[in-house]
Amino acid sequence: MTTAPWRDRALPASARVDDLLSRMSLKEKTAQLYGVWVGAGTDGDGVAPHQDQMNADYEWEELITHGLGQLTRPFGTAPVEAAAGARSLAAAQRTIAAASRFGIPAMAHEECLAGFTAWGATAYPVPLAWGASFDPALVEEMARSIGRDLRTVGVHQGLAPVLDVVRDARWGRVEETIGEDPYLVGTIGAAYVRGLESAGIVATLKHFAGYASSAGARNLAPVRAGVREFGDVTLPPFEMALREGGARSVMAAYNETDGVPATADARLLTELLRETWGFTGTVVSDYFGVDFLRTLHRVAAGSAEAAHAALAAGVDVELPTLDCYGDPLLTAVQEGRIPEELVDRAARRVLLQKCELGLLDEDWQPEVPESVDLDSAENRALARRLAEQSVVLLADPDGTLPLSPDARIAVVGPRATDPLAMLGCYSFPSHVGVQHPEIPMGVDIPTVLDALRAELPDAKVTFAEGCGVDTPDTAGFEEAVARATEADVCVAVLGDRSGLFGRGTSGEGCDVADLQLPGVQGELLDALLATGVPVVLVLLTGRPYALGRWHDRLAATVQAFFPGEEGGPALAGVLSGRVNPSGRLPVSVPRGPGGQPWTYLQPPLGLAGDVSSLDPTPLYPFGHGRSYTTFAWEDFTDGTDIATDGSLDLALTVRNTGDRAGTEVVQLYLHDPVASVTRPDIRLVGYHRLDLDPGEAARVTFRFHADLSSFTDTRGRRIVEPGDLELRVGASSTDVRHTARLRLTGDTRVLDGTRRLRCEVTAQLPSS
Known part of the structure; x- marks a missing residue:
C-alpha cells in the first residue's frame, strides 16, 4: 500500500x-x-x-x-x-x-x-x-x-x-x-x-x-x-x-x-x-x-x-x-x-x-502538543473586544449613564451574580459542565456584580437577588426594594438562563409561548420602578423580550446577548463610561409580548395599518443602538439611473460632533416601491462600522450593484427587475438620514450563479 x-x-x-x-x-x-x-x-x-x-x-x-x-x-x-x-x-x-x-x-x-x-x-x-x-x-x-x-x-x-x-x-x-x-x-x-x-x-x-x-x-x-x-x-x-x-x-x-x-x-x-x-x-x-x-x-x-x-x-x-x-x-x-x-x-x-487534510499521506502522524492553553490572554482579549462591541445601549433618555464613579448603586436581579448568565447553551459550562457540578468551570467568568465593583471602586455597591430566573417566588422582592430605596440608582440585571431541551429559558429546545421576561422578573422590575429611584435595566438574554411595559419609566436600558466570559467587564465598562457603546440590534425588540412571529422584513401588509387593531411596530427597530457621543451625517451624494446590470456609488460624510471617541454604524437599506411580487418595505443591503475621534470625520462610500435588488419571481427565478428604487442610508431600519432615488433601466435580468452578493464599502478620512 x-x-x-x-x-x-x-x-x-x-x-x-x-x-x-x-x-x-x-x-x-x-x-x-x-x-x-x-x-x-x-x-x-x-x-x-x-x-x-x-x-x-x-x-x-x-x-x-x-x-x-x-x-x-x-x-x-x-x-x-x-x-x-x-x-x-x-x-x-x-x-x-x-x-x-x-x-x-x-x-x-x-x-x-x-x-x-x-x-x-x-x-x-x-x-x-x-x-x-x-x-x-x-x-x-x-x-x-x-x-x-x-x-x-x-x-x-x-x-x-x-x-x-x-x-x-x-x-x-x-x-x-x-x-x-x-x-x-x-x-x-x-x-x-x-x-x-x-x-x-x-x-x-x-x-x-x-x-x-x-x-x-x-x-x-x-x-x-x-x-x-x-x-x-x-x-x-x-x-x-x-x-x-x-x-x-x-x-x-x-x-x-x-x-x-x-x-x-x-x-x-x-x-x-x-x-x-x-x-x-x-x-x-x-x-x-x-x-x-x-x-x-x-x-x-x-x-x-x-x-x-x-x-x-x-x-x-x-x-x-x-x-x-x-x-x-x-x-x-x-x-x-x-x-x-x-x-x-x-x-x-x-x-x-x-x-x-493530509490524512491519506503515508507520513501522517497526529500532532501531540506538549502543553495547551485554550483560554490564552490573546483569546480573552478577543472575547473582551467582541463583548464590548456587542453591547447595545437601547435608551438613555435623561443621561443617567455613565454612572457616577462614587454613586450609591443597588445591583438587583437573578443574573447579576451567576457566571452562567454570560453564556449560551453551546458553551462548554452550559452544555456539558452543568452535568458535572463536581468539576470546576474551567474558565474565569466575572459576574456583573463583581465587574461593576472592580470598575467603580469608589462606588457603594449593594446587592439583592430579588427573584429567580424562572421561578414564581417573590419573597426576595422586599429586600430588593429596600436596597434600591437606599441607593442613588438601581441596576436591574435580568434575563435568561441558557440551557437545553427545557432546562433553560433560552437555548435549543427552550421555546416560549410569548416574549415576556421569564418568571416574575417583570414583576420585580415593576416593584423597583415603584420606588422612584432611577432604574437602569441590564438584559442578559438569548432573544429579545417585550419592553413596552416599562420603557418610558426606565432611566436607561442596556441589552447584551450572552456576551461570553468577558461580558461582565464589558457591561461594567459600558455602565461606567469607559466603553462607549457601539452595538446595534440584530433583531427587533417588540413592544408587546404577543403578536409573533414578526421581524422587520415585512411587505406592506405586514406593517401597522387601520385594518387590524394589532400593531406589530417594534419598540426598538433592527439596527438601533445609542452612543455616548453624537454624529452628523453630511454631504450626501444622490443617486442616478443605472442599468439592471450596473452599479453606482453613494457617499456621505460622517462626523463625530461629541466630546469623546465613538463608533457609528452606517447602514444602507433598499426600498422597492413597486415590484412584480410583494417585497419587504425595507431591507439591509450594506453597512459599515466607523470609529471616529472627537471632531473627526470620514467619507463613507457604498458601491451598490443592481444585483443586490434581485428577488425570486413568480416562476422561481432570481431576477433583477427594471423600475424605481430607493436607497436609504440610516442609523437603523427606521432612522433614515438620507434617501437616494434611482431607476433601474433595461430588460429584466435572470441571474445565474455569479451574482454580486455584497455591497462594497470604503471609508476615507478627508485629506487635511
Missing part, C-alpha cells in the same frame, strides 16, 4: 481517491460514512431527546478494522484537560490507522458555535452578539483563533456557524443565530467561515435549510415557508458563506419544508447545493437526522430505507454515530436494494476531504 498511487502526493487528489476507492471493499467504503461517539451517555437528565436511541451495539476493536469516517466530539462530551485530551485523541487516531488495511485516521469534529466547546476553552459571545457588533472583521479574527485552538488538539472539523435567519423570536435557538436579516447573517457568517477555514478547520454550515422558520417557533417543527421566503430570506446566507467564505461542509437540517425533510431532499442537497452553487465538499447529517426519517418524519419504513433516502438526496456522512449507515446500509447494498454507486459517491467526497 505504501507505493500505491493513492499515497502519491504528487498526483491530484481526485486521482488518488479514485485509486483508493478501487481497492476498498464495500464495508471499508461504508465505514467512511459514519461517526462514532465514544463516551456519550444514552440515559439520564443530561442527554438530548432521542440520544437514548444511539446505537452502541458494536465492538470498537472490530469496528475500526474497516476504517472509520468520524470521531464525534472527543473534547465536547465530558470534561477533559486539553493536553490530556490531545494525547488521548492522538492515541485513538494511531489505533484507528493501525487497525485497518489502509491506515487512514478518522476526522474528528467538535462544536464551536461560541468558541471551542471544550473544558477550559474560551467562551466567546454567542452569534447573536456577533450580529450586534456589525463587525465581520472581528468575527473573522475570533473564528481564526477558535480554529487554531481546534487544530492544536487534533480536531479537523467545526460544526459552525449557524446561518438560520430569525423568523420568530420565541424559538429557543435565537441565541445561536446572527440575526433577523439575511444580509447581516450572510456577511457575518461568511467572515466566521473565512476565519475557521484559514486555520485549516472544515467549517460546517448549519442548518441547511429553513430550520428557523418552524411553525409556532417550536424546535424541529414543520416549516411552511413559500418559495420566495426560502429563496430570498433562508438561502442567501448559505450562498454567501459558500461563495465568499469557502465552507467545505454543510449540515442538513432537521426540519421538513412542505412535507419534504431536508435530510431526504435531493432538490436542496444535490440540485441547488451542488449543481447550481457548485459545492464540492461534504454534507453531514444533523445528529440522528438520518434515523429521524424513520422515527419522526415517517418517510422511511426502516433504517435501510432511511439510509437510502439520505444517501440519494446527498447526505454523505451520518452523525453522530453509526446507525442507518452501518449494518443496515451494508446489508441493503449487498442485497441489491441500494445502489453501490450511492456509497461510492459519498465515500469519494469524504476521502477527497481527508486527502485535502
Whole structure:
C-alpha cells in the first residue's frame, strides 16, 4: 500500500481517491460514512431527546478494522484537560490507522458555535452578539483563533456557524443565530467561515435549510415557508458563506419544508447545493437526522430505507454515530436494494476531504502538543473586544449613564451574580459542565456584580437577588426594594438562563409561548420602578423580550446577548463610561409580548395599518443602538439611473460632533416601491462600522450593484427587475438620514450563479 498511487502526493487528489476507492471493499467504503461517539451517555437528565436511541451495539476493536469516517466530539462530551485530551485523541487516531488495511485516521469534529466547546476553552459571545457588533472583521479574527485552538488538539472539523435567519423570536435557538436579516447573517457568517477555514478547520454550515422558520417557533417543527421566503430570506446566507467564505461542509437540517425533510431532499442537497452553487465538499447529517426519517418524519419504513433516502438526496456522512449507515446500509447494498454507486459517491467526497487534510499521506502522524492553553490572554482579549462591541445601549433618555464613579448603586436581579448568565447553551459550562457540578468551570467568568465593583471602586455597591430566573417566588422582592430605596440608582440585571431541551429559558429546545421576561422578573422590575429611584435595566438574554411595559419609566436600558466570559467587564465598562457603546440590534425588540412571529422584513401588509387593531411596530427597530457621543451625517451624494446590470456609488460624510471617541454604524437599506411580487418595505443591503475621534470625520462610500435588488419571481427565478428604487442610508431600519432615488433601466435580468452578493464599502478620512 505504501507505493500505491493513492499515497502519491504528487498526483491530484481526485486521482488518488479514485485509486483508493478501487481497492476498498464495500464495508471499508461504508465505514467512511459514519461517526462514532465514544463516551456519550444514552440515559439520564443530561442527554438530548432521542440520544437514548444511539446505537452502541458494536465492538470498537472490530469496528475500526474497516476504517472509520468520524470521531464525534472527543473534547465536547465530558470534561477533559486539553493536553490530556490531545494525547488521548492522538492515541485513538494511531489505533484507528493501525487497525485497518489502509491506515487512514478518522476526522474528528467538535462544536464551536461560541468558541471551542471544550473544558477550559474560551467562551466567546454567542452569534447573536456577533450580529450586534456589525463587525465581520472581528468575527473573522475570533473564528481564526477558535480554529487554531481546534487544530492544536487534533480536531479537523467545526460544526459552525449557524446561518438560520430569525423568523420568530420565541424559538429557543435565537441565541445561536446572527440575526433577523439575511444580509447581516450572510456577511457575518461568511467572515466566521473565512476565519475557521484559514486555520485549516472544515467549517460546517448549519442548518441547511429553513430550520428557523418552524411553525409556532417550536424546535424541529414543520416549516411552511413559500418559495420566495426560502429563496430570498433562508438561502442567501448559505450562498454567501459558500461563495465568499469557502465552507467545505454543510449540515442538513432537521426540519421538513412542505412535507419534504431536508435530510431526504435531493432538490436542496444535490440540485441547488451542488449543481447550481457548485459545492464540492461534504454534507453531514444533523445528529440522528438520518434515523429521524424513520422515527419522526415517517418517510422511511426502516433504517435501510432511511439510509437510502439520505444517501440519494446527498447526505454523505451520518452523525453522530453509526446507525442507518452501518449494518443496515451494508446489508441493503449487498442485497441489491441500494445502489453501490450511492456509497461510492459519498465515500469519494469524504476521502477527497481527508486527502485535502493530509490524512491519506503515508507520513501522517497526529500532532501531540506538549502543553495547551485554550483560554490564552490573546483569546480573552478577543472575547473582551467582541463583548464590548456587542453591547447595545437601547435608551438613555435623561443621561443617567455613565454612572457616577462614587454613586450609591443597588445591583438587583437573578443574573447579576451567576457566571452562567454570560453564556449560551453551546458553551462548554452550559452544555456539558452543568452535568458535572463536581468539576470546576474551567474558565474565569466575572459576574456583573463583581465587574461593576472592580470598575467603580469608589462606588457603594449593594446587592439583592430579588427573584429567580424562572421561578414564581417573590419573597426576595422586599429586600430588593429596600436596597434600591437606599441607593442613588438601581441596576436591574435580568434575563435568561441558557440551557437545553427545557432546562433553560433560552437555548435549543427552550421555546416560549410569548416574549415576556421569564418568571416574575417583570414583576420585580415593576416593584423597583415603584420606588422612584432611577432604574437602569441590564438584559442578559438569548432573544429579545417585550419592553413596552416599562420603557418610558426606565432611566436607561442596556441589552447584551450572552456576551461570553468577558461580558461582565464589558457591561461594567459600558455602565461606567469607559466603553462607549457601539452595538446595534440584530433583531427587533417588540413592544408587546404577543403578536409573533414578526421581524422587520415585512411587505406592506405586514406593517401597522387601520385594518387590524394589532400593531406589530417594534419598540426598538433592527439596527438601533445609542452612543455616548453624537454624529452628523453630511454631504450626501444622490443617486442616478443605472442599468439592471450596473452599479453606482453613494457617499456621505460622517462626523463625530461629541466630546469623546465613538463608533457609528452606517447602514444602507433598499426600498422597492413597486415590484412584480410583494417585497419587504425595507431591507439591509450594506453597512459599515466607523470609529471616529472627537471632531473627526470620514467619507463613507457604498458601491451598490443592481444585483443586490434581485428577488425570486413568480416562476422561481432570481431576477433583477427594471423600475424605481430607493436607497436609504440610516442609523437603523427606521432612522433614515438620507434617501437616494434611482431607476433601474433595461430588460429584466435572470441571474445565474455569479451574482454580486455584497455591497462594497470604503471609508476615507478627508485629506487635511
